[in-house]
Amino acid sequence: MSLIVQKYGGTSVGTIERIEGVADKVAAFRAEGHDIVVAVSAMSGETNRLIGLAKEIQDQPTPRELDVLVSTGEQVTIALLCMALNKRGVPARSYTGSQVKILTDDAHNKARIKSIDEKHIRADLEEGRVVVVAGFQGADEHGNITTLGRGGSDTTAVALAAALKADECQIYTDVDGVYTTDPRVVDRARRMDKITFEEMLEMASLGSKVLQIRAVEFAGKYNVPLRVLHSSQDGPGTLICTDEEVEMENPAISGIAFTRDEAKIMVKGVPDSPGIAYKILGPVSDANIEVDVIVQNFGDDQSTDLTFTVHRNDFIKAKTIVEATAKELGAREVLTDDTIAKISLVGVGMRSHAGIASRMFKALADVNINIEMITTSEIKISVIVDEKFLELGVRALHTAFDLDAPAEA
Amino acid sequence: MSLIVQKYGGTSVGTIERIEGVADKVAAFRAEGHDIVVAVSAMSGETNRLIGLAKEIQDQPTPRELDVLVSTGEQVTIALLCMALNKRGVPARSYTGSQVKILTDDAHNKARIKSIDEKHIRADLEEGRVVVVAGFQGADEHGNITTLGRGGSDTTAVALAAALKADECQIYTDVDGVYTTDPRVVDRARRMDKITFEEMLEMASLGSKVLQIRAVEFAGKYNVPLRVLHSSQDGPGTLICTDEEVEMENPAISGIAFTRDEAKIMVKGVPDSPGIAYKILGPVSDANIEVDVIVQNFGDDQSTDLTFTVHRNDFIKAKTIVEATAKELGAREVLTDDTIAKISLVGVGMRSHAGIASRMFKALADVNINIEMITTSEIKISVIVDEKFLELGVRALHTAFDLDAPAEA
Numbered sequence: 001m002s003l004i005v006q007k008y009g010g011t012s013v014g015t016i017e018r019i020e021g022v023a024d025k026v027a028a029f030r031a032e033g034h035d036i037v038v039a040v041s042a043m044s045g046e047t048n049r050l051i052g053l054a055k056e057i058q059d060q061p062t063p064r065e066l067d068v069l070v071s072t073g074e075q076v077t078i079a080l081l082c083m084a085l086n087k088r089g090v091p092a093r094s095y096t097g098s099q100v101k102i103l104t105d106d107a108h109n110k111a112r113i114k115s116i117d118e119k120h121i122r123a124d125l126e127e128g129r130v131v132v133v134a135g136f137q138g139a140d141e142h143g144n145i146t147t148l149g150r151g152g153s154d155t156t157a158v159a160l161a162a163a164l165k166a167d168e169c170q171i172y173t174d175v176d177g178v179y180t181t182d183p184r185v186v187d188r189a190r191r192m193d194k195i196t197f198e199e200m201l202e203m204a205s206l207g208s209k210v211l212q213i214r215a216v217e218f219a220g221k222y223n224v225p226l227r228v229l230h231s232s233q234d235g236p237g238t239l240i241c242t243d244e245e246v247e248m249e250n251p252a253i254s255g256i257a258f259t260r261d262e263a264k265i266m267v268k269g270v271p272d273s274p275g276i277a278y279k280i281l282g283p284v285s286d287a288n289i290e291v292d293v294i295v296q297n298f299g300d301d302q303s304t305d306l307t308f309t310v311h312r313n314d315f316i317k318a319k320t321i322v323e324a325t326a327k328e329l330g331a332r333e334v335l336t337d338d339t340i341a342k343i344s345l346v347g348v349g350m351r352s353h354a355g356i357a358s359r360m361f362k363a364l365a366d367v368n369i370n371i372e373m374i375t376t377s378e379i380k381i382s383v384i385v386d387e388k389f390l391e392l393g394v395r396a397l398h399t400a401f402d403l404d405a406p407a408e409a
Numbered sequence: 410m411s412l413i414v415q416k417y418g419g420t421s422v423g424t425i426e427r428i429e430g431v432a433d434k435v436a437a438f439r440a441e442g443h444d445i446v447v448a449v450s451a452m453s454g455e456t457n458r459l460i461g462l463a464k465e466i467q468d469q470p471t472p473r474e475l476d477v478l479v480s481t482g483e484q485v486t487i488a489l490l491c492m493a494l495n496k497r498g499v500p501a502r503s504y505t506g507s508q509v510k511i512l513t514d515d516a517h518n519k520a521r522i523k524s525i526d527e528k529h530i531r532a533d534l535e536e537g538r539v540v541v542v543a544g545f546q547g548a549d550e551h552g553n554i555t556t557l558g559r560g561g562s563d564t565t566a567v568a569l570a571a572a573l574k575a576d577e578c579q580i581y582t583d584v585d586g587v588y589t590t591d592p593r594v595v596d597r598a599r600r601m602d603k604i605t606f607e608e609m610l611e612m613a614s615l616g617s618k619v620l621q622i623r624a625v626e627f628a629g630k631y632n633v634p635l636r637v638l639h640s641s642q643d644g645p646g647t648l649i650c651t652d653e654e655v656e657m658e659n660p661a662i663s664g665i666a667f668t669r670d671e672a673k674i675m676v677k678g679v680p681d682s683p684g685i686a687y688k689i690l691g692p693v694s695d696a697n698i699e700v701d702v703i704v705q706n707f708g709d710d711q712s713t714d715l716t717f718t719v720h721r722n723d724f725i726k727a728k729t730i731v732e733a734t735a736k737e738l739g740a741r742e743v744l745t746d747d748t749i750a751k752i753s754l755v756g757v758g759m760r761s762h763a764g765i766a767s768r769m770f771k772a773l774a775d776v777n778i779n780i781e782m783i784t785t786s787e788i789k790i791s792v793i794v795d796e797k798f799l800e801l802g803v804r805a806l807h808t809a810f811d812l813d814a815p816a817e818a
Contacts, residue, residue: 016465050485056425057492065495068503069488072481076459079478083466086474094477098507099552143508 002167003035003125007135007157010044012172012231013077019043021232022172023084026130030090035125037164039135039157040081042073063108067137067147071097074134074153081132092130095120097137097145102156104138104146111138111146113155113218116163133160154215162222169224171211172231177238178203178210180403181256185391188404192238192254197226199254200240202346202380216240243348252356253347253401256394260341260387262292263315264372265322266307269332272298279329280306283321289314293342293375293384303332307373309384312338340372341390344382345397357381363400369393411576412444412534416544416566419453421581421640422486428452430641431581432493435539439499444534446573448544448566449490451482472517476546476556480506483543483562490541501539504529506546506554511565513547513555520555522547522564522627525572542569563624571631578633580620581640586647587612587619589812590665594800597813601647601663606635608663609649611755611789625649652757661765662756662810667803669750669796671701672724673781674731675716678741681707688738689715692730698723702751702784702793712741716782718793721747749781750799753791754806766790772809778802 006026013019022038030036041047050070054061061069078094085092097104100120104111121131135153138146148155154171161169177191178200195203197220204213210228219226219240229237239245270276281291294308310318315338326334350356357374360381364371369392373384385393398404415435422428431447439445459479463470470478487503494501506513509529513520530540544562547555557564563580570578586600587609604612606629613622619637628635628649638646648654679685690700703717719727724747735743759765766783769790773780778801782793794802807813 016462020466053425053485053489054492057429057489058496062492062495065488065491065503068491068505069485072484075481075484076462076478079474080462080466082474082477083463083470086471087467094474096477096554099554145505145508 001033001035003037003164004029005037005039005157005161005164005166005169007039007153007169007171008041008231009153009173010041010047011174013040013081014044016080019077019080020084023081023088023090025231026085027088027090030130037121037125037131037133037160037166038081039133039153039160040074040077041135041153042070043077046073046076064144067108067145071134071137071145071147074136078132078134085130085132090130091128092132093124094132094134096134097156098139098143100133100138102133102138102159104140104148106140106142106144106146108144108146110149111140113138113148113159116159118160118163121160121164152212152214154212155218158215158218158222158224158226161224162218166224168227169219170227170229170237171215172229173210174231175210175228176230176233176235177228178240179255181258181394181398185258185394186398186404188407189398190403190405193236194239194241194245195254196243196348197240198243198379199346199348202344203255203257211240251347251402252349252353253345253403254349255346256397256401256403257344257346258341258390258394260390261312262309262340262342262384263312263318263338264307264309264336264340264384265315265318266305266335266337267322267326267331268305268335269301269303270306270326270329271331272302272304276304276329277306280322280325281308283325284310284318287317287321289318289321293373293382295373295375309340309342309373339387340384341387342382342384343390343393343397344380345401346380348379350379350381359400360397363396364393367392367396369396410442410444412446412573413438414446414448414566414570414573414575414578415581416448416562416579417450417581417640418562419450419456420583422449422490423453425489428486428489429493432490432497432499434640435494436497436499439539446530446534446540446542446569446575447490448542448562448569449483449486450544450562451479452486455482455485473553476517476554480543480546480554480556483545487541487543494539494541499539500537501541502533503541503543505543506565507548507552509542509547511542511547511568513549513557515549515551515553515555517553517555519558520547520549522557522568525568527569527572530569530573557623561621561623563621564627567624567627567631567633567635570633571627575633577636578628579636579638579646580624581638582619583640584619584637585639585642585644586637587649588664590667590803590807594667594803595807595813597816598807599812599814602645603648603650603654604663605652605757606649607652607788608755608757611753611786612664612666620649660756660811661758661762662754662812663758664755665803665806665810665812666753666755667751667799669799670721671718671749671751671793672721672727672747673716673718673745673749673793674724674727675714675744675746676731676735676740677714677744678710678712679715679735679738680740681711681713685713685738686715689731689734690717692734693719693727696726696730698727698730702782702791704782704784718749718751718782748796749793750796751791751793752799752802752806753789754810755789757788759788759790768809769806772805773802776801776805778805
């Protein structure tokens with residue numbers, strides 16, 4: 001018998017019928033003798049409906065009151081799920097974030113969990129109840145309702161699992177696990193049985209949007225085994241855990257992430273002087289624009305070229321800022337390209353395997369893809385290529401690094 | 410400068426536009442220098458929508474979880490109203506019942522308020538804020554969310570006014586005050602400027618459904634001046650207050666209440682023996698049926714006739730029970746009539762005026778209305794008549810007791 005925390009997202013509880021389905025699932029787990037704590041999101045569409053009401057009144061709703069408003073979404077779900085469990089003869093009790101209490105800081109709309117008082121939950125589990133907790137919400141030290149920001153229900157589940165020292169935290173989604181890359185791009189993408197927290201972070205932040213980044217960070221920090229599962233299909237899903245548990249079976253590369261959401265800005269022929277990168281990127285950062293890949297090359301004429309990428313949504317704003325800076329600095333020209341894509345190899349095995357980079361570059365050269373930028377980290381190598389080569393590049397790499405699933409019999 | 414508690418019901422906050430209207434009203438009061446605490450209901454239709462979701466799962470939803478569910482209705486309204494106030498430059502802060510905290514007993518779905526901790530509210534008022542409290546809800550001593558039952562927002566407002574020793578509790582409704590009788594029946598019904606708590610209780614319980622009975626009881630107990638006002642029209646409304654404040658201008662009769670919701674059951678020729686009324690009415694009461702008017706007459710043959718009325722919804726059930734009992738007791742027959750109506754004169758002045766009853770009976774006799782049953786209390790005389798004479802009887806009494814408004818010029 002183990003203690004399991006399960007999280008069901010908005011789609012999984014989007015209708016009364018689906019809530020009944022979740023109740024069936026929870027009841028079945030409990031029948032196997034497990035202690036179950038469930039974290040749920042608002043029914044799909046509900047959070048947007050509530051925000052819509054607020055925006056009819058204020059373009060920028062008062063943050064404290066917005067939290068009071070949207071936190072009702074999960075409160076509705078916890079009550080309905082408990083009713084569905086009770087109907088099945090399963091004793092269950094609901095808790096809002098305030099009731100637990102899930103203590104957060106006071107940063108309304110994007111609060112962070114500081115601690116969880118698990119005593120009520122433990123008492124209920126000891127009395128044989130399933131405990132259903134509203135995800136995405138908490139309360140600050142003064143009892144003001146807070147929310148963790150979009151997708152925060154994953155974080156709630158992981159934080160509950162950490163506080164309760166649960167055996168596993170199961171995140172039910174609309175996919176059956178984490179794949180080596182996007183199956184819509186590569187037919188033979190494979191579901192991974194295991195992946196490390198670090199790899200998952202790189203996969204998630206690079207566009208495989210299965211889990212909230214903060215939830216994965218949290219799970220890694222507190223060493224909570226995290227499993228991604230399909231909410232309506234059976235299967236083992238993907239377990240996200242520590243290096244040690246994954247290592248032995250670890251290939252050099254675990255997966256391939258990619259994104260089309262970037263744009264490139266190149267400042268050419270800037271007279272070289274100390275702090276040139278800061279002079280160009282400082283104003284961009286001051287405008288709250290995140291910069292991703294940065295590459296600086298020395299030219300042959302005492303000048304330098306600086307190239308960086310930003311999210312495509314920020315492209316026009318960043319371009320305007322950089323053009324002004326470039327003029328001040330006497331740069332030769334500013335070139336831009338918003339039809340680029342980024343492909344990243346991710347794998348903790350990379351640390352111990354030399355030659356991953358050259359193998360990657362060869363695989364891309366073999367299909368005549370020109371690499372525009374390169375950036376590397378401990379467990380990741382990313383390249384920027386022309387957007388039109390994205391699918392071709394991902395497929396070539398997926399094969400080159402032996403990630404393809406065996407052909408169907 | 411005074412402290413005013415205002416309550417706005419579901420219709421008054423039924424749309425974003427109406428919430429903005431309430432915000433205008435509150436802002437105007439505050440501009441006059443008053444301290445304002447507002448209690449609000451769920452947006453009209455919302456509570457029924459939520460109960461509908463619950464009933465899709467359980468015919469009899471788990472009471473604790475039903476409270477968690479429906480309490481979200483008012484929570485949405487408090488947040489939206491605060492946003493609307495903030496937009497107008499009025500600082501405001503929302504509180505759920507749990508946050509205040511409004512301590513109740515643990516009778517889910519029909520909890521009673523035990524105490525209100527007013528310290529947060531006072532602190533906010535001192536800092537110049539409008540305080541917006543979710544009506545209809547509270548929390549028990551363990552922090553479980555409770556609701557006061559339908560219409561409980563009036564009670565919340567009165568309890569807040571009592572705890573804060575407010576100068577007045579204003580209940581905004583869709584009528585401009587309490588009338589001498591239903592204006593739909595009597596054209597010349599008059600709005601009363603003042604009415605006593607006791608009279609209001611009799612008027613409310615007899616069908617002039619302007620205010621929740623419990624709210625009036627509470628206001629009377631704690632001597633909170635209560636004013637009924639129209640939420641979108643200007644006017645003084647009706648002040649509900651103590652005898653002393655009303656007395657001097659007091660006519661014998663303040664108003665005429667009536668109801669069509671009753672049915673009559675007559676057990677004739679029961680062999681007379683001690684406890685006969687209990688033997689007949691005990692089983693009715695055991696079935697949770699409320700009995701209203703009861704009259705017992707001795708026949709001339711050692712037998713007795715017992716007649717009583719019940720709510721028309723309970724008529725068939727009560728009739729079945731009574732027919733069985735009557736058979737056991739050897740009664741001659743059971744007669745029933747579900748086309749009756751009750752008309753009641755209400756007035757604290759009745760205590761000091763002899764002859765009200767005979768004046769009433771004469772007025773009805775003058776228009777040939779036969780009285781089927783009579784019952785009296787300190788400040789009320791009720792008669793049961795054939796339903797078809799209801800309007801005629803009310804109009805005749807309204808004129809006979811000088812309640813008619815002056816004819817229009």
